[in-house]
Amino acid sequence: MLRNELAVTLRIMGIRWRGQMAYRASFWMQVVSNFIINTAEVLALFAMFYRFDDLGGWTLAEVAFLHGISMITFSIADTIVVGLNAVPNQIRMGEFDRVLIRPMSSWLQSVVSEVSLRHLGQFSQGLIVFIYAVSNLSIEWSLAKVGVVAMMVIVGFALFSALFTVEAILSFWTVNGVEAVNAFTYGGSTLARFPLHVLERWMRFLFLWMVPVGFVSYYPTLYVLGKEDPLGNPAWFMFLGPLFVLLFCLLIAWGWGQAIRRYRSTGS
Amino acid sequence: MTDTMISAQKLIKTFPIKKHHAGALGALRGLVDRTPDEQFTAVDNISFEIERGEMVGYIGPNGAGKSTTIKMLTGILVPSSGEATVAGITPWENRKQLARQIGVVFGQRTQLWWDLALIDSLDLLRHMYQVPEKRFRENLDHARELLDLDDFLRTPVRQLSLGQRMRGDLAAALLHDPPILYLDEPTIGLDIVAKARMREFLSALNRDRQVTILLTTHDLADIEHLCKRIIVIDHGQVMYDGGLDALRGRFGGKRHITVDFEQEPDDAIMTLHNGQISVVERTGPRVRIAFDRTAITAPELLARAGRYGSVRDMSIEEPQIEEVIRQMYEGARV
Numbered sequence: 001m002l003r004n005e006l007a008v009t010l011r012i013m014g015i016r017w018r019g020q021m022a023y024r025a026s027f028w029m030q031v032v033s034n035f036i037i038n039t040a041e042v043l044a045l046f047a048m049f050y051r052f053d054d055l056g057g058w059t060l061a062e063v064a065f066l067h068g069i070s071m072i073t074f075s076i077a078d079t080i081v082v083g084l085n086a087v088p089n090q091i092r093m094g095e096f097d098r099v100l101i102r103p104m105s106s107w108l109q110s111v112v113s114e115v116s117l118r119h120l121g122q123f124s125q126g127l128i129v130f131i132y133a134v135s136n137l138s139i140e141w142s143l144a145k146v147g148v149v150a151m152m153v154i155v156g157f158a159l160f161s162a163l164f165t166v167e168a169i170l171s172f173w174t175v176n177g178v179e180a181v182n183a184f185t186y187g188g189s190t191l192a193r194f195p196l197h198v199l200e201r202w203m204r205f206l207f208l209w210m211v212p213v214g215f216v217s218y219y220p221t222l223y224v225l226g227k228e229d230p231l232g233n234p235a236w237f238m239f240l241g242p243l244f245v246l247l248f249c250l251l252i253a254w255g256w257g258q259a260i261r262r263y264r265s266t267g268s
Numbered sequence: 269m270t271d272t273m274i275s276a277q278k279l280i281k282t283f284p285i286k287k288h289h290a291g292a293l294g295a296l297r298g299l300v301d302r303t304p305d306e307q308f309t310a311v312d313n314i315s316f317e318i319e320r321g322e323m324v325g326y327i328g329p330n331g332a333g334k335s336t337t338i339k340m341l342t343g344i345l346v347p348s349s350g351e352a353t354v355a356g357i358t359p360w361e362n363r364k365q366l367a368r369q370i371g372v373v374f375g376q377r378t379q380l381w382w383d384l385a386l387i388d389s390l391d392l393l394r395h396m397y398q399v400p401e402k403r404f405r406e407n408l409d410h411a412r413e414l415l416d417l418d419d420f421l422r423t424p425v426r427q428l429s430l431g432q433r434m435r436g437d438l439a440a441a442l443l444h445d446p447p448i449l450y451l452d453e454p455t456i457g458l459d460i461v462a463k464a465r466m467r468e469f470l471s472a473l474n475r476d477r478q479v480t481i482l483l484t485t486h487d488l489a490d491i492e493h494l495c496k497r498i499i500v501i502d503h504g505q506v507m508y509d510g511g512l513d514a515l516r517g518r519f520g521g522k523r524h525i526t527v528d529f530e531q532e533p534d535d536a537i538m539t540l541h542n543g544q545i546s547v548v549e550r551t552g553p554r555v556r557i558a559f560d561r562t563a564i565t566a567p568e569l570l571a572r573a574g575r576y577g578s579v580r581d582m583s584i585e586e587p588q589i590e591e592v593i594r595q596m597y598e599g600a601r602v
Contacts, residue, residue: 007395008396011395012392015384015392094377097339097377098374098377100343101372101379102396103364103367103396103397104396266283266284267336267344
């Protein structure tokens with residue numbers, strides 16, 4: 001049953017992708033403009049390193065590595081899981097009922113209600129930055145390290161998906177937009193581009209332990225780059241990322257169930 | 269042998285009413301107000317049983333609780349108390365399992381994907397409901413023929429006219445051969461021809477495929493054409509559950525006819541008054557007459573009225589649901 005639901009999910013996503021790409025000119029314009037918008041931040045990074053030689057002991061290439069991973073991960077989530085942003089509006093317009101009539105998970109249906117291909121602009125930019133970083137670093141690559149990079153992307157994607165879901169969940173209770181969550185999604189992805197130890201203590205706490213953004217990228221990156229953690233935490237911290245994100249996702253899954261339960265109890 | 273497809277047992281649904289605080293400080297007061305919310309009972313102890321193959325009209329004025337009942341029977345809403353069984357399943361407990369047994373057409377909202385072509389929506393639903401390829405082809409061809417879909421099969425749903433969209437929704441609802449069909453205002457906004465076609469389609473569906481249909485509508489003509497049994501609800505309670513003829517005979521008998529004469533008719537027209545006929549209004553050449561249609565037909569009445577003047581034009585008012593129900597109130601609860 002679940003396998004069929006996932007197959008249908010992919011099918012719907014495919015249809016939406018093709019639909020958006022059908023408008024060729026519009027598609028390319030959006031991707032390019034998204035690319036350009038993200039250039040500003042990358043340029044800011046380079047500008048910073050023009051001024052300073054290093055950031056808390058991190059070179060430009062090393063920070064760029066973090067940037068690349070973060071941009072890639074976030075843009076994938078922003079492309080695929082963006083349908084969740086439409087949930088508040090669907091509820092307001094009374095269009096959420098039809099979701100409950102169908103033999104398919106309400107969450108999956110919400111996810112595929114939209115795709116946003118323009119974030120491929122950010123994705124390509126992230127890829128470029130990542131390649132720049134890797135080609136300027138002398139990383140001793142191993143199968144394990146490649147695996148860790150893949151893990152970062154997958155776990156990061158899961159985390160951002162969960163965060164997008166939070167906003168949708170909250171919209172079942174409040175009428176107004178829950179813009180505060182954006183501080184964690186967009187804010188979190190921005191912060192994840194910088195080595196954690198340069199952040200203030202409270203920020204580190206927030207983004208390491210509360211919303212495990214830091215665990216997803218910082219510690220695995222330390223491992224890949226072969227750096228020591230100035231905060232003194234052991235190397236196996238990098239495996240806490242997947243664990244924490246898994247727990248977080250389970251929590252959010254429960255939250256979604258509660259939201260649906262409330263909707264079916266109060267009708268709106 | 270009973271084959272009950274839909275069974276509602278003492279369903280109750282209450283909603284908390286959000287209190288509204290007026291004035292500049294209203295929002296703030298609302299935040300600190302700890303008194304319990306008032307409850308609004310939308311559905312108040314509703315019970316009924318529908319057998320396989322029945323086509324039942326579910327009618328009532330706006331706000332009567334029709335939509336709320338349907339939402340509970342489709343698994344969208346969880347009742348405050350009471351039970352229900354649809355195709356052997358408790359709707360709110362097994363939403364996804366139930367979904368495969370029911371087809372739903374909401375007159376006001378589409379089930380189709382807004383930006384996709386109709387055929388793409390249907391194809392998606394085929395995969396979602398896991399309809400075998402062959403069966404899908406058969407149902408699709410059947411729907412294409414009976415509902416005349418070929419003209420707009422490739423058109424995006426957002427570009428369809430209301431009538432086309434309703435036909436598309438109907439085809440979509442039946443793709444997976446559900447034994448039960450819920451229709452919420454299916455003919456709303458349709459022109460006469462489209463209405464007739466839809467009624468014919470539903471009639472055939474019920475007759476040939478034994479599909480159990482629960483139909484919510486404001487249109488008494490829909491009911492008259494399609495349903496032998498109706499359930500009337502008002503203020504969340506069942507007012508009447510039985511044959512249409514019996515109801516019509518008891519409550520829907522009173523009709524109004526407006527007759528326009530060439531000139532003001534003879535005063536003797538007032539002698540039309542009797543137990544079944546009454547002259548309600550007279551303004552110059554126009555006369556409005558109420559009559560009991562079980563006692564006299566409209567043409568007969570017209571013929572009689574014609575004795576008092578030369579008739580130029582006439583129109584008959586259909587009894588509205590609200591009127592029937594109001595008359596029900598005036599009589600005893602059935």
